[in-house]
Amino acid sequence: MGLSIFFKRSFIKSIALFMIVLAFFTWSVVWGLAQNTAPGGIITGKVMAVFFVDVGQADCIFIHTPNNLNMLIDAGNREDYPQINRFLQAQNVTRLDVVVATHPHEDHIGSMEEIIRNFQIGKLYMPKVSTATRTFEGLLQAIRIKGLKVNVAKAGVKIDLGPGFTSEFIAPNNDDYDDLNNYSGVIKVSYHKVALLLTGDAERISEQEMLDKGYDLKADVLKVGHHGSNSSSSAAFLKQVAPSIAIISVGVDNPYHHPGLSTLKRLARSGARIYRTDRDGTIRLLTDGDKIEIRNYRY
Numbered sequence: 249m250g251l252s253i254f255f256k257r258s259f260i261k262s263i264a265l266f267m268i269v270l271a272f273f274t275w276s277v278v279w280g281l282a283q284n285t286a287p288g289g290i291i292t293g294k295v296m297a298v299f300f301v302d303v304g305q306a307d308c309i310f311i312h313t314p315n316n317l318n319m320l321i322d323a324g325n326r327e328d329y330p331q332i333n334r335f336l337q338a339q340n341v342t343r344l345d346v347v348v349a350t351h352p353h354e355d356h357i358g359s360m361e362e363i364i365r366n367f368q369i370g371k372l373y374m375p376k377v378s379t380a381t382r383t384f385e386g387l388l389q390a391i392r393i394k395g396l397k398v399n400v401a402k403a404g405v406k407i408d409l410g411p412g413f414t415s416e417f418i419a420p421n422n423d424d425y426d427d428l429n430n431y432s433g434v435i436k437v438s439y440h441k442v443a444l445l446l447t448g449d450a451e452r453i454s455e456q457e458m459l460d461k462g463y464d465l466k467a468d469v470l471k472v473g474h475h476g477s478n479s480s481s482s483a484a485f486l487k488q489v490a491p492s493i494a495i496i497s498v499g500v501d502n503p504y505h506h507p508g509l510s511t512l513k514r515l516a517r518s519g520a521r522i523y524r525t526d527r528d529g530t531i532r533l534l535t536d537g538d539k540i541e542i543r544n545y546r547y
């Protein structure tokens with residue numbers, strides 16, 4: 249009899265333990281989904297997909313529209329080409345209808361030469377500035393060989409992404425800066441009610457110019473400027489953008505100590521949920537122009 253009580257107790261303990269584990273599992277799944285879905289709900293209808301590809305301390309953004317247009321904004325570092333290529337192959341991409349090189353720093357145009365050589369390219373946009381690096385020279389040569397026209401990326405230039413979209417450069421607003429970062433082509437892409445602001449490495453000077461020009465900066469999603477550096481994302485700029493989602497493209501243990509602590513604090517104060525490629529890997533955002541779904545993405 250003593251033995252059977254022992255077994256009963258042990259059985260009850262096992263059941264209790266099982267229930268606790270089940271409760272924890274359910275809680276973590278629900279909590280996990282809540283973390284990944286913003287502002288909430290399931291997206292329906294025609295979907296735009298935006299990928300913030302993890303290329304370490306660099307930028308690479310890919311957009312696929314419901315009209316089957318492909319847009320690439322920046323192309324990581326030079327050594328990132330195999331990874332970017334693998335990503336594009338996984339999306340069955342052979343043609344990039346719109347390609348933007350936000351500015352000619354290595355961590356934005358590193359693999360652009362290979363991209364130009366290996367993919368069909370539609371319209372190419374670059375700011376009107378040059379730099380004396382092998383990477384930039386290589387890119388110019390690939391553009392020449394392919395016979396591509398370079399469209400100047402500057403405030404006011406519109407990008408046609410088809411029905412439901414408004415897409416426009418809102419920077420650079422000047423043609424002479426000390427720092428190449430401020431030449432960054434900043435793009436505001438709106439798909440129905442959802443807006444994205446993709447800022448390249450634009451810093452405070454460019455942010456102030458966008459504010460002074462009176463652009464409607466409000467965006468649901470902000471690609472945080474210059475890898476989250478403290479030299480970008482001023483309080484005045486963030487106040488106008490008022491993003492609900494902030495995405496930082498940044499490398500693990502990078503030598504620049506990006507993202508900056510004060511930028512992270514300002515973003516947190518703005519109420520944005522922060523995603524980072526160094527922690528989350530490649531980030532995929534889906535939107536039907538109303539709701540947004542965001543989660544990390546493996547390919």
Ligand SMILES: [Zn+2]
Nearest residue numbers: 353355449474
């Ligand atoms: Zn950069």
